[in-house]
Each structure stands twice: as structure tokens, then as C-alpha cells.
Amino acid sequence: MDAIIIENVSKSYGAIPAVSDVSLSIKPGELFGLIGPDGAGKTTLFKILVTLLLPDTGRATVAGYDVVKDYKTLRKLVGYMPGRFSLYPDLSVQENLAFFATVFGTTIRQNYHLIQEIYAQLEPFKNRRAGQLSGGMKQKLALCCALIHKPDVLFLDEPTTGVDAVSRKEFWDMLRQLNERGLTTLVSTPYMDEASRCDRVAFMQTGTVLAVDTPLAITRRFKKRLYAVRAADTYSLIHDLRLAPFTESCYAFGEFLHLTVKSAAVTEEQIGRYLREKNHRTIEIHSIQPGIEDTFMALMTQTQPTA
Numbered sequence: 001m002d003a004i005i006i007e008n009v010s011k012s013y014g015a016i017p018a019v020s021d022v023s024l025s026i027k028p029g030e031l032f033g034l035i036g037p038d039g040a041g042k043t044t045l046f047k048i049l050v051t052l053l054l055p056d057t058g059r060a061t062v063a064g065y066d067v068v069k070d071y072k073t074l075r076k077l078v079g080y081m082p083g084r085f086s087l088y089p090d091l092s093v094q095e096n097l098a099f100f101a102t103v104f105g106t107t108i109r110q111n112y113h114l115i116q117e118i119y120a121q122l123e124p125f126k127n128r129r130a131g132q133l134s135g136g137m138k139q140k141l142a143l144c145c146a147l148i149h150k151p152d153v154l155f156l157d158e159p160t161t162g163v164d165a166v167s168r169k170e171f172w173d174m175l176r177q178l179n180e181r182g183l184t185t186l187v188s189t190p191y192m193d194e195a196s197r198c199d200r201v202a203f204m205q206t207g208t209v210l211a212v213d214t215p216l217a218i219t220r221r222f223k224k225r226l227y228a229v230r231a232a233d234t235y236s237l238i239h240d241l242r243l244a245p246f247t248e249s250c251y252a253f254g255e256f257l258h259l260t261v262k263s264a265a266v267t268e269e270q271i272g273r274y275l276r277e278k279n280h281r282t283i284e285i286h287s288i289q290p291g292i293e294d295t296f297m298a299l300m301t302q303t304q305p306t307a
């Protein structure tokens, strides 16, 4: 049986629809990513799954238990790391962890093996107050607190938001290690580049799921020709390319612009000629393979027919 089953779940806040008719299933042992911009409905869906919010319609089960009827049982079986840190800033690292262990009727010693590798990095600071830790350290402690009662399913709501690139990478490495031990994990993120770290991802926007698949299969949905373009003046480059008759979409991507064109017949030479006519200098144009972010951008702007 699937570890998480979501069937036609909807939730509104008054007149604001936050989650609209979402259905998804997550297999045991999957590291599953919910990718979407702010306001997509990720947090609302997480709160429903960890029994903190009732859905208006639809049903969901986690580890075989109904999120409404079986909420008491379920709360013991899930680990939840909310988007905003759930730590007590005035308690030390060790006290925070002991607190979460006690709430779930366990001890640090009993389940230490589950967090050992992560906690080892926190040990030198174990007497420091949680409020005094760096973002990356807080995130590791919050993960330890979500794991200390040996949950069957782990829910991490935007765990890498606001932490530096190195900590983000370390965090995903830790999630992969936990996953290799069989822990089912649902993790949300607004960072599209993190999608490739997941076994499967669902891409969510304005309360609905636009695509669910492996990162590779999602990338393969992108059927258009894609160009990376760069020139001396990026600002007027984006302006001119967006006005070009051949352009379908054009957006900034690191130091290059990513450009899709309306017809496969549009060549690099044509694009180059158009840009030279507009007085651009040091022009570089390459045909490139799409990444997962390109597919997500296309899904978001609905310019890309999907397979």
C-alpha cells in the first residue's frame, strides 16, 4: 500500500482556495518533492497530512491511517518539520531535543542511532541556545527533533528556505542517507533546482498539481528547442528578445537568458542577426538541453504542451 494517499483534497480559507482537488500517492521509501512557488498551497497540504488542518473535501491517508479519523494514532507516526522553525529559542540544543523526545514518550538515548550522524555536527554546540545557532544548524536540529521519535513518514516543509547553498547541499545529502534507510519522506521546496534530488516530484501552483513524475521524465516533457543567449547588456537583451517576432518565452537563468522560439525553423543565425540589428555586442547563442527548471517555467506559463 502507498505510504501517503491523497484523494481529491481541497481546502479554502474563506473565499481563498489554497488547495484545489489534489490527488497524489507516494510510495513507501520514496523521497518525494513538492515543488512550488510561495502561496502554491504546499504548507496547507502538509498541515492536512500531519493532522493539523481538516480538509474541506476529499480524503487522505498516511501509513494507512486516515488523517481525520485516525489523527491520534497518526500523530505518533509522523515526523514534521514546519516551515518556520519549531524550536524553542531559549532552550539549548540538547534541551530542545530532549523536549521533543519526552513529548513522544521516548528518550534521546533510545533513538540516538537515528540521528547520530546529524547530531554529531551539533554536538560541539549542544549547550548553545537554539536561538543563537546559524540557519543551517537550526535546520539540522529541527530535523533531529522531527526524527527523535522514530517516525514512519517524515514531512519537511521548506527545510532549505533561507539557508546558504552549502547547508542546502548538506541537508539534501542527509535526506538521501535517511531515505537509503527506508524512511518515506515528503519534502516541499520553492527551489526548482532541488527537484533533481528527489525520486519523484509534484509541481504545484495556485493549489493544483501541474505535473507528477521522476525529475528525468519531467525534463523529457520539454519538446521545444531551447537556446541560452548572452550579450553585453543583459537588461536590453531581455527586453529586445521578449519583443522579437520569433520568441515564445525568454527568462533570466544565471548569467544567460533561456529562449524558446515559436518555430523549430528559427535558427541561431536568425536570432544573432536580429540581435546585431538591435546593436547588441559580444553576443553568444547556444542550443542547449532543457533542465527541470525549464520544464517548470514552461508549465507555469502554460506555453509548453506536455506529453
Ligand SMILES: Nc1ncnc2c1ncn2[C@@H]1O[C@H](COP(=O)(O)OP(=O)(O)OP(=O)(O)O)[C@@H](O)[C@H]1O
Pocket (backbone or CB within 6 Å): 013, 016, 017, 018, 019, 036, 037, 038, 039, 040, 041, 042, 043, 044, 045, 158
Ligand atoms: N491562515 C490563512 N488564512 C487565509 N489565507 C491563507 C492562510 N494560510 C494560507 N493562506 C493562503 O492560502 C494560499 C496557499 O498558502 P500556503 O501557505 O499553503 O502555500 P505555500 O505553497 O506553503 O506557500 P508559502 O511558502 O508562502 O507558505 C495562499 O494564497 C495563502 O495566502
